Amino acid sequence: MTISAPESVLDVISELLVERFEVPSDEVRASAPMRDLLTDSLMIVEMAIAVHETLGVKVEEDELRAATLAEFAASVDARRTDR
Template identity: 85%
Template structure:
C-alpha cells in the first residue's frame, strides 16, 4: 500500500462535483461559479449536505451559489482548520 499526501479541499470538492453530481470534468475549474456547476436547487442542497458529511463543515446554500469553486473551497478549508 502506498501513502500519498492528503487531498486538498479543492480536490475533494472537485471530485464530488464530477463523481456524485456528474458535472463534466472539463467544467470543474477553480474560477467556475458554483451556481453554474450546481444547476438546480436540489443539487445545491445535496452539495451542502455532502460537504458536511465528507468534510465536517456546515455550509449555507447562499454561500454555495455565490462563490467560485476556489473561493468556496478556501472558505471550507478555513473553517476546517479553525477547529
C-alpha cells in the first residue's frame, strides 16, 4: 500500500489497524489510545514495521504506547513532511 496525496496519514494508519490488525472499525477513533487498539506487544512491533514500510517513517514502540491515534498520526505526518 502506498499513500496517495489526498489520503491522510490518519486514514492510512486507520486502514492498517482495520485491515492488517483486524481492529473493529467502530473502535478506530482519533481519540483512541494506540495501546488500546494494539492490545499486545507483538501488535505494537508489527505496527511500527507496517508504518515504516507503508509511510517510510521509523517509529518507536514507546511512541505507539503513549499516543492516541490522532497524536501518533500527526507525529508520523510531521516526520514525512520534514524530508
